[in-house]
Amino acid sequence: MTWVFNEPLSSLSQAETVQRSKELWEAEDLGGITEDNNRLPVPVVALVLLTVATAFLTTFPLWGQRPTAAIYEDYIKAMDTPEIQSIIETQGDAAAMKRIVDMNKSSPMAAQLGRHPVDMDDLRVLKPQIEEIMKHPTVDLKDYTVVYPQVKIANFEGNFRPDGKRVRQQPWWDKGYTIDLFYLTMFFLGVTITVKRLPPYTWQPRHHENDRRKGERRHNP
């Protein structure tokens, strides 16, 4: 069971251990079943790496996250302006909503507003709830999530603020991903160590006398 580290990508086992593994591999009959020592095909390795990248990209909180109450703050403030009130009375809700959207085209929240469109009826439902939260000067609207028709404290668990309350905002890098990175690292490390203890994949067992697929390499003549 001694380990060697001079060629870690080839083998982590001593030559004698590798030799014993080869002999056992060719001699053993597991209920009539035998195994080859092929490496993971390169396209499959590429597919595994693509899967890892895809796993993070497709689950990034951006995709599918709920809107925060903060993105509607300017919409709600605009509702009470004389201009919008006048449009509602003369042209109706749809025209007023279109004007509110146009007024906020250059808002830093424009991208999120685009992903979470609302109509005037939605805003009327949200308005009193968001205004109630805005009455508290120390409260950040970004800590609140719109779970229509309700506005709720978000279920993120960020750092503590000086007042003892938690930050309830989506971090760009969720701590769930950090745990995933740890899992992935331990997994690939573990599997690599396991397979590198085997004879190198350049060697293939010959399972019987007539097995000539990989040349003359039989260890149990």
Place this chain on the structure above:
Amino acid sequence: MLLKYLFAKNENIPAGSAAVFFGFSSIIWFMIGTGLGSFNAAKLAFPDFVTGVEMFAFGHMRQVHVLAVIFGWISMAFAMAMMYITPVLGNTRLWSEKLGLWNCFMWNVALSLGLTLMWTGITSGREYSDFPWPLDLAVAAFITIPLAVNVWMTILKRRTQGIYTTNWFFAASTFMLIIVFLVGNLPEYFHLTGLTEAYMTWWFAHNVLGLWITPVAAAIAYYVIPKVTGNPLYSHRIGHLHFWSIVVFYSTPAAHHLMSAPLPEWLKSFASVEGVLILVPAIAFVSNILLTMQGKWNMFVENLEVRFTVVGVLLAIPLNMQGGFQQTRSINWYVHGTAWMVAHAHLALLGFSTFLEAAAVYLGLQTLMKRKLYSLTLGNLHFWLLLIGFSIYWISMTMAGLIQGAGKIYEVPYIDVVIAEHPYMIARWLGGTMVFSSTIIWLFNMWMTARAGTEVPVGRMPHELAYER
């Protein structure tokens, strides 16, 4: 016969008895489970079908169908495969045929009792772990633990130095099932409620699929394909990648069943990444088995066991592609709570895993009874009815799910969605009934194989004689 052997000395019980009884039990439970499924589907397709009797209400019968197929058909077919394959791979006998027979007997008793209670409405009310807690403990004591002990002891008493990949999965899965079962039912033992209950319930449900059904079904393919084709397994190394990725990535994504629940967001992010990484064991498994088929693809057409196995393996591709991505936040928002999920669950249990278990039961029963299959024609009929019936079910329910998703998002009135679903519910019933019919044919074929199958000479395998009279 079973009762006679229950009280016989272990050495007087013929080798393979436990596996044979498990094999026939599994087919009978499959027939019961799919029969209930067909009945339930008829109620969805034709709402006036059997009304007025509480026992036959959909709410009473749905979970009986689910647990009959999971713990009756699938798990008993697994037990059959373990009783048969574990000793073969260790060049030894099963550690205790008597324990195996008692295991089979008590399994049937406990499951019958549990399903009857559930049918009458005595249930914990938590999906997949519907049994009341005394029955949970009975399942652990009489089903999962005896099975695991027999498998572990057989592996410990093996007469080989190494342990083949299939037996890694068998040993680990029986261990993981005990943990999953005992821990997953904690909400019931200790009356845990709220999010803790929801999370534990789905941790249980997800891990029954991920740490029991998926790895054991895969283990069967690792045995059947090299054994029947005569090819060496393509790669021992890929087996390691598959095994460890199942353990690491399949044990953690439970929270992805609750993406809209107020669980901590970091837990959802973590679970969702792990959910996509389920593709890693899937890639390893499918590539290893399909590469093992090199030079023997003619057997995909000619051999029944190989055909069942390879179809199961091929179905693992759409299964894991769906499973990996449907749980991400954005897609889950659309398909959650729709028939899409029902389709996915049937792709896993009736598609991927059932085809692999059927291969094990076909191969195991013929080999242990030393009888050639009574009728290959009926075997082929079983295969095609199962495949076509399953496909109709899966496709119709996937379409129904997409319609429901659209209805949900665009706030279409519920009754309009119900009307739109109707043709798909009829297709679902037709597909499910084809599966039920195929199971009756299968049971008849295996019964006749036991009674009138041609004896297989010593040293030959049943499939070698498939086309000989």
